[in-house]
Every structure is written in structure tokens, then in C-alpha cells.
Amino acid sequence: HFLKSLRSQVPPTRMLAISALNVLLQESPHRLSQEKKLTGGNLKSPLEDALIQVFSETGFFEETLNYLSHDHIIPDSEGASSRRNRGTISNAIDKSITRFYFDFAASWPRTPTWISMIGGDNFYASFARIFKRLVQECGSPVILALQSSLEESSVAKERAKQCVAAEVLAGVLHSDVGGLSESWDSWIMSLVQKIIVNPTVESTPDWAASIRYAVTGKGKYGIKMPILRDRILDCLVKPLPHIVSTNIVAKRFSFLAAALIEISPPRMKDVEVKFHGTLLSELIDCMNFSSAQ
Numbered sequence: 075h076f077l078k079s080l081r082s083q084v085p086p087t088r089m090l091a092i093s094a095l096n097v098l099l100q101e102s103p104h105r106l107s108q109e110k111k112l113t114g115g116n117l118k119s120p121l122e123d124a125l126i127q128v129f130s131e132t133g134f135f136e137e138t139l140n141y142l143s144h145d146h147i148i149p150d151s152e153g154a155s156s157r158r159n160r161g162t163i164s165n166a167i168d169k170s171i172t173r174f175y176f177d178f179a180a181s182w183p184r185t186p187t188w189i190s191m192i193g194g195d196n197f198y199a200s201f202a203r204i205f206k207r208l209v210q211e212c213g214s215p216v217i218l219a220l221q222s223s224l225e226e227s228s229v230a231k232e233r234a235k236q237c238v239a240a241e242v243l244a245g246v247l248h249s250d251v252g253g254l255s256e257s258w259d260s261w262i263m264s265l266v267q268k269i270i271v272n273p274t275v276e277s278t279p280d281w282a283a284s285i286r287y288a289v290t291g292k293g294k295y296g297i298k299m300p301i302l303r304d305r306i307l308d309c310l311v312k313p314l315p316h317i318v319s320t321n322i323v324a325k326r327f328s329f330l331a332a333a334l335i336e337i338s339p340p341r342m343k344d345v346e347v348k349f350h351g352t353l354l355s356e357l358i359d360c361m362n363f364s365s366a367q
Contacts (some may be wrong), residue, residue, distance in 0.1 A: 077128050081137040096200050099207030115302040122212050135223040143234035171314045192303050196237045197283035205245030214253035217246055228269055240284035247288035250301050258305055266309050275321045278328050286332040303347040
């Protein structure tokens with residue numbers, strides 16, 4: 075019921091659905107764990123068949139992402155006409171209500187908020203958590219069903235739609251389910267590379283927050299490394315094409331900074347030490363570059 079309500083045209087109904095799903099989607103039968111690796115178990119959620127039937131409906135995720143984009147608060151600097159076209163919330167009362175519903179007090183980010191320089195205030199962790207739990211409930215079918223919607227929304231002209239796509243992608247990347255690595259190799263890595271070189275820079279803070287969510291440590295103390303962290307880091311450190319705008323270079327460094335924030339130096343793995351070394355070498359080269367920019 076609440077999953078269907080995500081594509082409701084009534085904003086309060088969507089808010090209620092988001093709050094309810096954040097509470098109800100708790101079990102993670104498809105999430106990879108050491109116990110399942112040892113026993114080979116793969117318990118099926120009693121809700122799995124019903125949930126798959128819902129999101130398998132034609133256009134379900136396309137409509138859902140579109141309606142959820144209306145619930146994002148876009149900064150005033152983007153212009154009044156743009157805000158009207160997106161149907162975003164503008165007055166202080168509506169903003170406070172939205173913050174109440176979507177300010178999910180989860181264990182993310184791991185670092186104190188004052189350390190963050192990302193500025194992704196439009197990124198709602200509660201949205202990301204819904205899609206993470208949905209993937210963990212139903213496994214690869216959700217990832218496959220989301221592919222076309224993510225590919226379309228990630229390059230949308232409207233920042234609000236890109237922000238929702240960033241939240242969905244963050245949840246998928248942090249889900250740690252069976253088949254996620256295969257999905258990364260087949261299409262998600264290519265999507266992230268397209269996002270990096272996308273000339274639209276207004277949504278950079280939202281995508282940076284998405285990267286930060288995706289690589290953050292798991293478990294009570296954030297010690298366990300997500301299964302895709304090393305692949306995400308490898309994707310980010312890949313050199314850009316020789317001819318790109320300064321904005322694209324700045325966007326990529328924002329993504330790299332977001333990933334660095336969530337890596338704890340005392341517990342760095344070999345791949346993370348290598349990531350630091352590669353990034354430091356690149357930064358030194360940039361500092362010696364002839365262009366001041």
C-alpha cells in the first residue's frame with residue numbers, strides 16, 4: 075500500500091508513505107552477510123512477491139521518481155520561474171514540514187556535519203534508505219527495474235529530478251545484495267562515468283552526497299566496508315578526457331572529496347591507501363599546472 079503511495083499526486087500522502095516505508099522495510103533477506111556465505115542460506119521475504127508485483131507495473135518507477143522530485147526544496151538562487159515549473163516547496167512552513175518528514179536520523183553521515191563541505195542539503199537520506207531496503211527485500215529485480223528510470227533522471231534538466239536519481243542510486247550502491255557487483259559492471263559504472271562528465275553542474279552537491287552515502291561504512295560503528303566501495307573509488311580516480319571544462323574538473327574533485335570524508339584513516343584497507351596515493355599525486359600535478367584554474 076505505502077509503496078504504491080509513493081507515486082501519489084498528493085504530497086502529504088507521499089510524505090506519509092516515505093515515513094512508513096522507512097519503518098516497515100527492515101528485513102534484508104537479499105543482503106550479503108558472512109553468515110549467509112557460510113551457510114549458503116537465502117531466506118525469502120514474505121513481502122517479496124507482493125512488492126515485485128507493485129514495482130513491475132508499467133511506468134511505476136518513472137512516475138515515482140517524477141512525483142518524489144516535487145518534494146525537494148531547491149535553493150532560491152535558481153530563480154522563481156524555475157521553482158514554479160518544478161512544483162517545489164517555497165514557503166517556510168512547508169519547508170519545516172518537509173524537513174520534519176525527511177530528516178532521517180540514521181547513522182549517516184559517519185563524520186560530524188561540520189567536516190562536510192559538500193552542501194548537499196537537498197539530498198534526503200530517508201529517500202536513499204527506502205530504495206536500499208527495497209533492493210535488500212527483493213534483490214536484483216529492483217535494480218533491473220530501476221535502470222531505465224535512473225538513466226533518464228540522472229541527465230534530466232531539472233535539478234530536482236537529478237537529486238531523486240542521486241538518492242535512488244545511493245541506496246542501490248549501498249545495498250550490498252547479491253548481483254549488485256554484476257549490475258555495477260554491466261551498467262551502473264557507465265552511468266556514474268556519464269554523471270561525472272555531465273555538463274550540468276547545479277546538481278553537483280546532490281551527486282556528491284550520493285557518492286558519500288554509497289561509500290560510507292556499514293554496521294553500528296561504520297567499520298565494515300561496502301562491497302562496491304573499492305570499485306566506486308576506482309571509478310572516481312580514473313582520469314578525465316584531455317579536453318573538459320573546468321566545471322567538470324571541479325565536479326569530479328567534489329565527488330573525490332565526498333568519498334574521502336567517509337574513509338577512516340585508522341582502518342584504511344590497501345585499496346583505500348592506494349586511492350589516497352593516486353589522488354595526492356594528481357593534486358600535486360594540478361598544483362604545478364600552468365593554468366591558475
